[in-house]
Amino acid sequence: MGPRTLSCLLVMAFLVPAVFAQSTCLGTDPCVANCKNCSPNEKVPDPEDCRGYYMCIDGTEENNYYPLPFDCDDGEVFNFTEHDCVKGDSCEPCGTTTVSDCSYECPAATTTTAPLFDAIETDPVSIPSFYDCNSYYTCGDDGQPDGSGTCEPETPFFDGEKCQTDETKCCHCHAYCPKDGDPGVIADPLDCRGYYLCTGDDAGAVPTTHGKCNDGEYFDTILGKCSASIPCMTQCTNVIGADGCIEPFTCLEIGYFARCPLAKQCTPDYYHCTEATGAYQEAQSCGSGTVFHPDSHNCVTSDRCP
Numbered sequence: 001m002g003p004r005t006l007s008c009l010l011v012m013a014f015l016v017p018a019v020f021a022q023s024t025c026l027g028t029d030p031c032v033a034n035c036k037n038c039s040p041n042e043k044v045p046d047p048e049d050c051r052g053y054y055m056c057i058d059g060t061e062e063n064n065y066y067p068l069p070f071d072c073d074d075g076e077v078f079n080f081t082e083h084d085c086v087k088g089d090s091c092e093p094c095g096t097t098t099v100s101d102c103s104y105e106c107p108a109a110t111t112t113t114a115p116l117f118d119a120i121e122t123d124p125v126s127i128p129s130f131y132d133c134n135s136y137y138t139c140g141d142d143g144q145p146d147g148s149g150t151c152e153p154e155t156p157f158f159d160g161e162k163c164q165t166d167e168t169k170c171c172h173c174h175a176y177c178p179k180d181g182d183p184g185v186i187a188d189p190l191d192c193r194g195y196y197l198c199t200g201d202d203a204g205a206v207p208t209t210h211g212k213c214n215d216g217e218y219f220d221t222i223l224g225k226c227s228a229s230i231p232c233m234t235q236c237t238n239v240i241g242a243d244g245c246i247e248p249f250t251c252l253e254i255g256y257f258a259r260c261p262l263a264k265q266c267t268p269d270y271y272h273c274t275e276a277t278g279a280y281q282e283a284q285s286c287g288s289g290t291v292f293h294p295d296s297h298n299c300v301t302s303d304r305c306p
Contacts, residue, residue, distance in 0.1 A: 032047060033045060051078060053070055055209065103205075126158075158171060168262070175189055213226035221233075245260040268290065
């Protein structure tokens with residue numbers, strides 16, 4: 001064995017431990033969804049969509065991720081070196097082209113013992129109705145709803161704690177991860193094509209990790225996957241979001257409708273329904289610098305809009 005061979009072996013002896021000491025997530029190839037050595041809930045690329053990603057369950061196997069992909073926010077793409085969504089519109093190779101504190105569960109049941117003094121009366125805890133922002137339920141000591149109520153016309157919208165006047169704070173129709181639920185995917189109540197991921201870290205809260213089925217497919221709430229053989233079953237239609245706007249929009253009647261219907265928001269965007277078929281409608285925009293009036297339902301100059 002010559003001096004040159006010996007020096008090479010010595011170099012390798014120092015390099016090998018350093019290489020094997022590393023345990024990095026292998027989801028660094030945009031063409032492969034690979035969770036090997038990844039941490040739980042780490043993101044790896046969706047090979048079919050550079051604006052999407054998969055969430056790893058853990059790093060024991062390459063394909064140990066939740067079976068459905070999730071999408072980045074508008075104006076973002078997935079960066080496979082940072083393992084996260086970043087601002088931009090340029091796709092990597094292989095690509096194709098508002099959190100609420102609302103809770104729908106009552107606090108846990110309380111146990112009482114014989115009081116030494118008279119009990120202090122407290123207001124009952126209220127939780128929102130899933131489908132109606134004007135209604136709420138009151139919780140009993142057993143941790144279950146035992147009554148209901150309706151907000152007064154002066155304060156018509158329930159925000160999870162009280163009735164108030166701001167419609168954008170409504171608690172109804174949010175996706176929700178039950179406190180005692182298992183990790184998995186749940187339906188998007190606003191869009192029969194969409195779904196959310198409940199990881200376990202967001203138990204008892206509104207999830208934010210969202211995905212959408214391919215064209216022609218809808219989310220099957222029973223099987224927890226997308227399917228082309230089931231009908232669209234959107235739980236809530238045309239709900240005003242926290243930004244005061246409706247997205248997505250379903251045509252339930254013929255006419256013109258503001259995308260942001262609150263009178264204080266005059267934006268150029270609107271929806272035009274020519275049929276009341278229950279189909280989704282893409283937004284259109286007023287031209288020449290005009291905005292859509294939410295009351296008169298036509299395009300006007302901004303000085304004519306409240």
